Amino acid sequence: MTDEPLTNLLVLNTPVHRQCDVLIDGKPRTVRLRIRASTPGLDAGPIVIGDRIDLSPIDDADEADLLRVHTRHNHLVRRRPGEREEPMVMCANVDRLLCIVSSAQPKPAWGMLDRSLVIAEAQRIPPTVVLTKSDLKGAAAAREHARMYEQVGYPVLSVSIISGEGVEALREHTRDAITMMLGQSGVGKSALTAALSSESREVGKISHRTGKGRHTTTRARLVPLHGGGFLADPPGIRALVAWDIEDDRLAYLFPDLRKHLDDCKFGGSCTHIHEPGCAILAALERGDIDPRRHQAYTRMLLKADRTSSPMPRPMDPDDPTFDPYQ
Ligand SMILES: Nc1nc2c(ncn2[C@@H]2O[C@H](COP(=O)(O)OP(=O)(O)OP(=O)(O)O)[C@@H](O)[C@H]2O)c(=O)[nH]1
Ligand SMILES: [Mg+2]
Ligand SMILES: [Zn+2]
Secondary structure, eight states, rough: SSSEEEEEEEBOOBBBBBEEEEEETTTEEEEEEEEOTOOTTTTOSSOTTTEEEEEEEEEEEEETEEEEOOOOEEEEEESSSSSOOOEEEESSOOOOEEEESSSSSSSSOHHHHHHHHHHHHHHTTEEEEEETTTTTTTTHHHHHHHHHHHHHOOEEEEEEEOOOOOHHHHHHHHTTTTEEEEEETTTTTTHHHHHHHHHOOOOOOOOTTTOOOOOOSSSSSSEEBBSEEEEEEOOOOOOOOOOOOOOOHGGGGGGGHHHTTTTTTTTTGGSSSSOOOOOHHHHHHSSSHHHHHHHHHHHHHHHTTOOOOOOOOOTTTTTTOOOOTT
């Protein structure tokens, strides 16, 4: 072992009790972090998967000092589920977001897809719509609905781990990148991860009673892919609430609405919902904007599934109740 610090290590899973896996010379290694409040970069919030960190040499007890958390070039953030209004960063330094929608069992959650796309746009992370379980009855209808997203300009891939459809295309799509997935429980995230990697993830059963997944995956992890790169397999999401998106920015995060924003004479003060003479409403009227997308925008503007709160004060590691990883 050398005394040199270990620099720019990729964090493969979010630390629990300050323990996480990092990538060292291409191999995962479990390490317990010794964290000081003053560590540079920690003021951006707790470490998450995709973060890059510097460590002191790892000792015989598999412990190391956290020396620095590198500045993130982006992060995926949502509102943390529960009462408290606070952000939850899901992944840092993401090259691509796969928005996973099941064709059937569970039935497609299009509203969650619209919100996932907004969250990706807000951080300029290129999203791809992935329709899973294309072997099931109902897949043709889901594909038809998803054409709308193709028209917006998003790549849409149909995949099935049963028939193998789309698996190679997805492998190409995720090659050499850090890719995150978002989707409900049971849509097939772990099954896809297993198909693209040599890591067998636990794949869950769909409840016969509710037709929904059972939240099989409980902790996100970046899994190395055959084609190079890493795929994050997170737990399924029950309700996806976007974080810190101001009203006047929302239309900009719908590319199909964004196209018409410059023509809207009311500018930033227009809600694009009722104003006579609004260019977005005119485009909707002409059929240039799909009404379902405008509805998704309206729902989000009315704050049902969005908060406009900014990031709160960074957590204070000197606070005795501080445990950022729970
Ligand atoms: N027919 C069919 N079933 C699939 C396909 N992909 C996944 N499944 C099934 O869907 C169920 C859920 O798959 P998972 O991979 O555990 O789903 P998940 O998205 O990881 O779920 P959580 O971890 O709970 O978020 C399993 O029974 C899989 O066998 C597919 O392409 N076709
Ligand atoms: Mg899973
Ligand atoms: Zn307008």
